Amino acid sequence: MIRLALAELRIDVRLWIGPLLVASVASAFVYLAAVYWWTLGTPSGAALIESFGSTVDEARAGSYVVYVSTAIPAIAVLGSTSAATIAAFATRIARWRLAGATPRQVRAVVTVQVLIVNTIGTLLGIAIALPLRQAAVDLLVRMVTRGDYTIPADNSLAPALVALAGSTLVCYLASFAPACRAARIPAVHAVRDSVEASKTMPVSRWIVAGILVFVLIQQVIVTVFATQTLGADSGVESAAATLALTLGVMMIATIGALAPVLVPALIRLWTAIVPSRFVPSWFIARHSAIEHPRQASTAVMPISIGIALYGILFGIIATWQNALRAAGLGGELNTIDTYVMLTPAAVIAVTGSVASILLTTRARTRQYALIRTAGAPPRTIVSIALAEAVSYSITAIGLGLAVAYASVLTAAGLLTATGLPATPLIDFRQMLLLAGIGIIAVLASLLVPALVAIRGNPRDTVALS
Structure with a gap:
């Protein structure tokens, strides 16, 4: 299944540009929110927040705002783009059915394809967000303190892992319904025009x-x-x-x-x-x-x-x-x-x-x-x-x-x-x-x-x- 998923991805990469773009943008915001979360856990971050009579947990609410405002539209948009992508190569999926692929195998191949694209998009999004870490942390700190304060942004690998895990979860939830619909595409679709x-x-x-x-x-x-x-x-x-x-x-x-x-x-x-x-x-x-x-x-x-x-x-x-x-x-x-x-x-x-x-x-x-x-x-x-x-x-x-x-x-x-x-x-x-x-x-x-x-x-x- 993995070999088929990779082969089909190579045949027409352009069809997956849409989900790739959405995954990149969503993962960039999730990564920046995770950087802010870990930055507040550093000694300098905790000291600044506590000097305002607040706690680190309360200050981390800004991360929740970014997570929620990213995850909800990402699931909706990624779901629609994934569905449109799957519909675009419905004829190819029907050929899999003609070759003997079962609905479960079709669903597995489509899910693997979406997850592969998501992983590539996530890595691309993290690379794009790297230069923006300090600016994002400063903005979220200002939202909490109402002042211009700077905390050195966290440089650990943990935010990237959180972004990858969160983006993968969102991608799977968004692609579940399109993958199920792909599994129901009849084999006869391969011998007629797609309209x-x-x-x-x-x-x-x-x-x-x-x-x-x-x-x-x-x-x-x-x-x-x-x-x-x-x-x-x-x-x-x-x-x-x-x-x-x-x-x-x-x-x-x-x-x-x-x-x-x-x-x-x-x-x-x-x-x-x-x-x-x-x-x-x-x-x-x-x-x-x-x-x-x-x-x-x-x-x-x-x-x-x-x-x-x-x-x-x-x-x-x-x-x-x-x-x-x-x-x-x-x-x-x-x-x-x-x-x-x-x-x-x-x-x-x-x-x-x-x-x-x-x-x-x-x-x-x-x-x-x-x-x-x-x-x-x-x-x-x-x-x-x-x-x-x-x-x-x-x-x-x-x-x-x-x-x-x-x-x-x-x-x-x-x-x-x-x-x-x-x-x-x-x-x-x-x-x-x-x-x-x-x-x-x-x-x-x-x-x-x-x-x-x-x-x-x-x-x-x-x-x-």
């Missing part, structure tokens, strides 16, 4: 989406009633912010569950403003996004979720801070905790979006080559890639902004109910920074197959299997 099976969601996803919609409605009811019950008691502002944050997170979860249906519908709706007959490249890009709902949703949702999370948290903080100033109350709300919690999730989300697009590089290159053989000039091929990137980016930004504003508007209403003069404020700086990074990454991922199709021989490119 996107359905433009709708499976029944199981509809059930999950229905449950989330029900929970979201309950959360809306609770939030509406809270505006009538919140008083001017001390500390009630924190409860108001928590309610608004919970509502925003529930909206994100519900939209994520409905993404394969919702995202193509939104793209179809707003892209209709550009007459297709006047811009052929826009028509082709629009058709490609609409006709491949799974592909469109996996490209749009990670960036949209990152934008929404940044908008919700920083918007609530900005709204709360402005309300405190308007009421004549001093004090600055801490934002370092927010950065520490959101940065891993945002980076993993953008990486997941890029990874999902990279999985379709071969299919896109072949599609562009077909369009080129039909007589389209190179500038049209590039225009199609640009138009598709624009459609994904605007949809992601629109969804993220809508969820963020709804949550911040709720926060303003709840804070007003507590007696604070609150008005909804959106911190566009954080959102636009993340949106810009996501757009550049998506654009670069889409331009690569377009440039390959332009430079190569279209007949050879079309012949790609």
Whole structure:
């Protein structure tokens, strides 16, 4: 099984670039959190923390924040990229079945492949994080002490081993379901073309989406009633912010569950403003996004979720801070905790979006080559890639902004109910920074197959299997 897994990995390394990127990014954050954990255990670290009247265990809470904010999105994104990767070579898996491989053997081979890629990605992530150890420790120490203090970062091997073990566990949990689905791929798949099976969601996803919609409605009811019950008691502002944050997170979860249906519908709706007959490249890009709902949703949702999370948290903080100033109350709300919690999730989300697009590089290159053989000039091929990137980016930004504003508007209403003069404020700086990074990454991922199709021989490119 190990020999087969290694052989198949060598055949087409490009299919595993997505999971490799996600594993690298996730392991880098886990390694930095582990370095901070071990640094606090050194004599100098313990002495500094205790001088502030705290304990090492309390200070290590920053590591837990990084672990959780890394593991949860990593499992989700790694699971989706692993599933997409497995779907991309479903025909090859079906050939294993034709050759006599049992479902258990298929599941074992896929699991071994994912773990091998994860190990390579983890080592790469640790190598990337090595120069950032001291900066990460300083940031997390500042989060605890609220001052500029430096503790020499730990240089032992233990954090690397923790990162490898943690990344392997996350990878196994994320790949368990895709490996089981791979084991159920029928052998007949090897003798027919692989197409996107359905433009709708499976029944199981509809059930999950229905449950989330029900929970979201309950959360809306609770939030509406809270505006009538919140008083001017001390500390009630924190409860108001928590309610608004919970509502925003529930909206994100519900939209994520409905993404394969919702995202193509939104793209179809707003892209209709550009007459297709006047811009052929826009028509082709629009058709490609609409006709491949799974592909469109996996490209749009990670960036949209990152934008929404940044908008919700920083918007609530900005709204709360402005309300405190308007009421004549001093004090600055801490934002370092927010950065520490959101940065891993945002980076993993953008990486997941890029990874999902990279999985379709071969299919896109072949599609562009077909369009080129039909007589389209190179500038049209590039225009199609640009138009598709624009459609994904605007949809992601629109969804993220809508969820963020709804949550911040709720926060303003709840804070007003507590007696604070609150008005909804959106911190566009954080959102636009993340949106810009996501757009550049998506654009670069889409331009690569377009440039390959332009430079190569279209007949050879079309012949790609």
